[in-house]
Amino acid sequence: MYNGSRLYATTIDVTRVSGIVDKITVAIPEKLYTETISERIIVRGSLRTFNDSRHKLILYVLAESISPANDVHDTNLLTLSGNLCKKTVFRKTPLGREITELLIANNQYDNDGHSIPSYIPSICWNANARAAEAYSVGDWLLVKGRIQSRVYEKTNDSGESTEYTVNELSIGRIIKHNRPIVSITHD
Numbered sequence: 205m206y207n208g209s210r211l212y213a214t215t216i217d218v219t220r221v222s223g224i225v226d227k228i229t230v231a232i233p234e235k236l237y238t239e240t241i242s243e244r245i246i247v248r249g250s251l252r253t254f255n256d257s258r259h260k261l262i263l264y265v266l267a268e269s270i271s272p273a274n275d276v277h278d279t280n281l282l283t284l285s286g287n288l289c290k291k292t293v294f295r296k297t298p299l300g301r302e303i304t305e306l307l308i309a310n311n312q313y314d315n316d317g318h319s320i321p322s323y324i325p326s327i328c329w330n331a332n333a334r335a336a337e338a339y340s341v342g343d344w345l346l347v348k349g350r351i352q353s354r355v356y357e358k359t360n361d362s363g364e365s366t367e368y369t370v371n372e373l374s375i376g377r378i379i380k381h382n383r384p385i386v387s388i389t390h391d
Contacts, residue, residue: 229264263371286310294337304333328375
């Protein structure tokens with residue numbers, strides 16, 4: 205339930221230019237749900253997280269609008285602002301690429317004005333990774349990027365292997381601000 209409305213969950217596939225398919229979980233409020241949703245859609249919404257029954261962080265898009273897509277190209281773009289809420293982790297991949305892992309706290313608000321925090325697992329590469337390595341907990345960030353899915357296997361104590369898909373924000377651009385960005389409109 206969200207703001208008194210039932211949510212329907214689905215996964216949409218978005219193909220990158222490289223051909224890799226990202227699987228993105230979308231929660232659709234009942235008022236937007238229709239069985240006639242076309243095969244190709246545009247979803248606009250907010251990025252959210254929750255912990256599932258296994259205590260795994262689930263990243264999803266809460267749909268605010270859905271419309272048919274006429275474009276033949278998949279697009280996966282988002283802009284997000286929030287505070288860095290955990291010390292960054294910088295490392296190099298086995299192939300020598302620089303990567304920094306970040307956890308960004310982003311607040312959304314329900315219809316009653318209550319804050320709903322989401323903790324967005326994020327990564328950035330190369331020059332962005334080097335810059336982000338120096339950021340401190342509490343820094344206010346504005347990021348642009350895409351939702352990326354990654355599949356991994358985990359073997360339990362009895363030797364059984366289970367495949368998991370996790371989503372994270374792959375940052376293409378990151379800007380550090382001294383304080384939150386505020387929009388002010390005048391009548």
